[in-house]
Amino acid sequence: MSHPRRVALQPGHVLHQRPYRDSSLLVEAFTPDFGRVGLVARGARGPRSRMRGLLQPFRPLLLSWAGGGDLATLVGVEADGPMRVLAGVGLLSGFYVNELLVRLTARHDPHPALYHAYVAVLAGLQDSGREEPALRIFEKRLLQELGYGLLLDREATSGRAIEPERLYRYRPELGPVPADEGAAQYPAIHGRNLLALAHERPDFDAEGLREAKGLMRNAIARQLGDRPLKSRDLFQGAPQRRSGARGSGGDA
Amino acid sequence: MPHLPVVQRLIEALRCLPGVGPKSAQRMAYHLLERDRDGARRLARALDEAGERVRRCRLCRSLSEDELCEVCANARRDRSLLCVVETPADTQAIEQATGYRGLYFVLMGRLSPLDGIGPEELGLDRLGARLAEGEVRELILATNFTAEGEATAQYISTVAREHSVRVTRIAQGVPVGGELEYVDQDTLSHAFRGRRDL
Numbered sequence A: 001m002s003h004p005r006r007v008a009l010q011p012g013h014v015l016h017q018r019p020y021r022d023s024s025l026l027v028e029a030f031t032p033d034f035g036r037v038g039l040v041a042r043g044a045r046g047p048r049s050r051m052r053g054l055l056q057p058f059r060p061l062l063l064s065w066a067g068g069g070d071l072a073t074l075v076g077v078e079a080d081g082p083m084r085v086l087a088g089v090g091l092l093s094g095f096y097v098n099e100l101l102v103r104l105t106a107r108h109d110p111h112p113a114l115y116h117a118y119v120a121v122l123a124g125l126q127d128s129g130r131e132e133p134a135l136r137i138f139e140k141r142l143l144q145e146l147g148y149g150l151l152l153d154r155e156a157t158s159g160r161a162i163e164p165e166r167l168y169r170y171r172p173e174l175g176p177v178p179a180d181e182g183a184a185q186y187p188a189i190h191g192r193n194l195l196a197l198a199h200e201r202p203d204f205d206a207e208g209l210r211e212a213k214g215l216m217r218n219a220i221a222r223q224l225g226d227r228p229l230k231s232r233d234l235f236q237g238a239p240q241r242r243s244g245a246r247g248s249g250g251d252a
Numbered sequence B: 001m002p003h004l005p006v007v008q009r010l011i012e013a014l015r016c017l018p019g020v021g022p023k024s025a026q027r028m029a030y031h032l033l034e035r036d037r038d039g040a041r042r043l044a045r046a047l048d049e050a051g052e053r054v055r056r057c058r059l060c061r062s063l064s065e066d067e068l069c070e071v072c073a074n075a076r077r078d079r080s081l082l083c084v085v086e087t088p089a090d091t092q093a094i095e096q097a098t099g100y101r102g103l104y105f106v107l108m109g110r111l112s113p114l115d116g117i118g119p120e121e122l123g124l125d126r127l128g129a130r131l132a133e134g135e136v137r138e139l140i141l142a143t144n145f146t147a148e149g150e151a152t153a154q155y156i157s158t159v160a161r162e163h164s165v166r167v168t169r170i171a172q173g174v175p176v177g178g179e180l181e182y183v184d185q186d187t188l189s190h191a192f193r194g195r196r197d198l
Helices: A088-104 A112-125 A131-146 A191-198 A206-224 A230-234 A243-250 B005-014 B022-034 B037-053 B088-097 B124-132 B147-162 B185-193
Strands: A006-020 A024-031 A035-041 A061-066 A071-079 A167-171 A175-178 A188-190 B078-085 B102-106 B138-141 B166-169
Touching: A006 A035, A006 A071, A006 A088, A006 A112, A024 A061, A024 A112, A035 A061, A088 A112, A088 A131, A088 A206, A088 A230, A088 B147, A112 A131, A131 A191, A131 A206, A167 A191, A167 A206, A188 A191, A188 A206, A191 A206, B005 B022, B022 B037, B078 B088, B078 B124, B088 B102, B124 B147, B138 B147, B147 B166
Parallel strands: A035 A071, B078 B102, B078 B138, B138 B166
Antiparallel strands: A006 A024, A006 A061, A024 A035, A061 A071, A167 A175, A167 A188
16 A cells, blocks of 8 residues: 655644654654554654654644655644643543554554544543543544444344333444343443433433443453553553453453 | 674674664774773673662662662651652752752653553552652652653652642743743643742
8 A cells, every 4th residue: 555755734643652763753643634654753852852842642733744654754743723731530531542543543544533533532531520421432433433333222133222211231243232131241231321322412420421431341342352451550440450341351 | 704703792782772783883892892992891890880780779769779779868868758750860850950858759761551651560559658658748740741741640649649648740831041932832831821929
C-alpha cells in the first residue's frame, strides 16, 4: 500500500511519543484522513526544540509530514486552537482512550468517524464527573468503526425490540438475550441502558454506569486478546482489586 | 584488514553508549589503543568500580554508593518534606537551583501505560508505604510538565490523600526574563490559569 509523499496541515492528535535515536521523538499520531501514523520528529528532544511542547497527547494539532514509508518525517507542527485541559480522572481516562486506539487500530487505516468520536470523547473528559458516559459512547463507536458494532436495540435471537424495564444478558458476538433465558455468565444489562447506548443518550444512573461498563469491558476485552490494558492500572482502587475481571477478558 | 578479535570486542562494547554507532565506536577504540593507554586503563577501572559499587538508595531509589544516599542519610535535612521527581538529574537541578532541605523520592521514570510502565514499575507501592509511616507532612510533586508527568502527579496525589498527607505541585509559568509576546501559548495559558493574588 502506498502512502502520499507529502501531507500538509492535517488535523491530528498525538497518541503517544517515545525517544528515538539521540535527540528525536517517535510520535504515534491519530488523524482523520490517514488514521494512525508513525512520525519521526527530528531533533525534537533538543533543549531548544519548539516542537516538543506541542507534541503532547490531547492537544489539537495541525501536522505536516513527508515520506511514504511506514515511518514518515514530521516536517511541521502547529497548535490547532487552545490546549485542552484534562485533569484527574479525565486525564487518566485520556491515556486509556489513547491506549485503545494504539492497540486496536492499524497504521494508515483511515477512520474519519472514529477521529470525530475521539475529539468528542476528549471534550467529554474535560467535563469532570461526566467522564464515564463519554467513555462508553466512545467505546461503542470504536467497536462500530472496527467492524464489531454491538447490537443494542433488538434481541439477538428473536429480533424483538428491547424493552426498557427488562433485564438482558449480553452474549458476545450475538447480542442481548432476555436474562431469564439463561446465559448467566454474560454481562447483565437493563433494556433502558442498552437503548441509551444505542441512541447515545447516556444519562445513566449508578446502576446504568456499572452495567454499561461491564458490557463494554467484556466486548473490548474480546478485541484485545490476552494482553490487558496497562492504563487500567492507573485507576486507583479499580486496578489491583479488579484483576479477576480482567482475567475473565482473557477467555474471550 | 579486519579488526583483531579483542579490538572488535572493544568496539562492540563501546556501542552500548547512547549515540555511539559502529564508526564512532571504532574511532574511540583506536584512540584509546594508539594514543591513550593510560586513559583506557583509568576508564576501565572507573567503569568496573562504578559498576560494582553504585546501587539504588533504599529510601529514595536514587543512585548511591551506600545503602542510603548522601541526601537521605543527612540528619540535618527535613524529613517531613518529600519531593517526587522523575530522574536523579531532576534531583540535581532542584539541589542546585533551590534551597530545598527536604528529602527526595526518585521515580526513575513516569507513568506511561503505552510503554508498559504502571504504578508498580515506578515503585509507588514503596512510596505509599513511606507515606504510611507518618513522617512525611508534605509531598511536593516535581514531575515534568508533560501529559505523562501530569498523570503521574495525579496518580500520586490520590495515593497521598489516602494517607492524609498534604500534596503540592510545583508551579508552572512564564520563565524568568520571558516576554509574554514570545512565550508559547500553552505555557502562557497555564500561567494565566495559575495566577495568584498579590
